[in-house]
Amino acid sequence: MAELVFFSGTMDCGKSTLALQLDHNHTARGRCGLIFSRNDRAGTDRLSSRLGLEVAAHEVRDDTDFWTFVVDERMRGTTVDYLICDEAQFYSTTQVEQLARLVDEVEIDVYAFGITADFRTHLFPGSARLIELADRVEVLQVQSLCWCGARATHNARTIDGWMVVEGAQVVVGNTGESASEVAYEVLCRRHHMRRMTSASARLRSTTADGLALDLPGAAG
Numbered sequence: 001m002a003e004l005v006f007f008s009g010t011m012d013c014g015k016s017t018l019a020l021q022l023d024h025n026h027t028a029r030g031r032c033g034l035i036f037s038r039n040d041r042a043g044t045d046r047l048s049s050r051l052g053l054e055v056a057a058h059e060v061r062d063d064t065d066f067w068t069f070v071v072d073e074r075m076r077g078t079t080v081d082y083l084i085c086d087e088a089q090f091y092s093t094t095q096v097e098q099l100a101r102l103v104d105e106v107e108i109d110v111y112a113f114g115i116t117a118d119f120r121t122h123l124f125p126g127s128a129r130l131i132e133l134a135d136r137v138e139v140l141q142v143q144s145l146c147w148c149g150a151r152a153t154h155n156a157r158t159i160d161g162w163m164v165v166e167g168a169q170v171v172v173g174n175t176g177e178s179a180s181e182v183a184y185e186v187l188c189r190r191h192h193m194r195r196m197t198s199a200s201a202r203l204r205s206t207t208a209d210g211l212a213l214d215l216p217g218a219a220g
């Protein structure tokens with residue numbers, strides 16, 4: 001029986017890598033798949049992993065209808081056994097419902113990959129619908145880590161290393177400290193709640209008494 005699986009985790013935990021591995025393993029066994037992504041950092045129509053692998057993908061847009069897309073492909077004679085759907089947090093709830101319908105009515109496996117929550121810890125609409133509809137939600141085994149060494153569970157948005165809590169839900173970007181640009185950092189809940197990024201923790205530890213500085217957002 002076909003299934004809808006949502007592989008989830010924080011940013012930078014290996015989701016795109018796993019998407020490429022899954023595709024590779026299925027292809028190696030003669031199965032045929034279609035690869036989709038939306039807003040990949042490498043650009044339009046791409047699926048890229050930080051490990052360096054990158055492949056062509058169909059870009060999911062606001063008007064993408066998965067049902068029509070796959071049915072049209074099949075009418076043209078293309079075999080479609082499974083779909084790889086990366087950056088699925090950016091898909092609409094309607095698109096996620098189309099994916100579920102393809103699983104149930106056309107027996108196509110759908111493997112979706114994405115982060116669950118945004119920088120404010122709110123679920124993305126696409127991820128919320130995937131959690132509601134998926135046969136399985138798989139949390140990735142490789143743990144991404146907070147600067148304190150604990151398992152990272154939350155995504156922080158940073159500007160100049162400082163965590164921000166205002167802004168649009170969708171801003172494409174990367175993890176790491178990139179000066180003056182919007183970037184992201186994965187944190188444990190404790191440090192996300194305290195708005196303590198690695199930069200603010202570093203600054204705090206280098207101050208003489210650790211209390212003198214008035215750090216923006218660093219409550220303890």
Ligand SMILES: Nc1ncnc2c1ncn2[C@@H]1O[C@H](COP(=O)(O)OP(=O)(O)O)[C@@H](O)[C@H]1O
Binds near residue numbers: 015051142
């Ligand atoms: N230079 C490296 N050497 C080994 N592993 C790396 C390297 N760079 C990145 N990785 C691995 O790749 C993971 C990120 O993979 P990626 O598929 O891009 O993540 P995601 O799609 O979840 O954001 C990191 O958690 C790390 O395990």
Ligand SMILES: Cc1cn([C@H]2C[C@H](O)[C@@H](COP(=O)(O)O)O2)c(=O)[nH]c1=O
Binds near residue numbers: 012041115
């Ligand atoms: C937390 C958060 C992330 N994003 C963006 C940033 C990246 O472009 C993707 C996540 O990609 P990854 O392969 O999982 O690293 O999502 C965003 O737009 N808004 C957010 O709040």
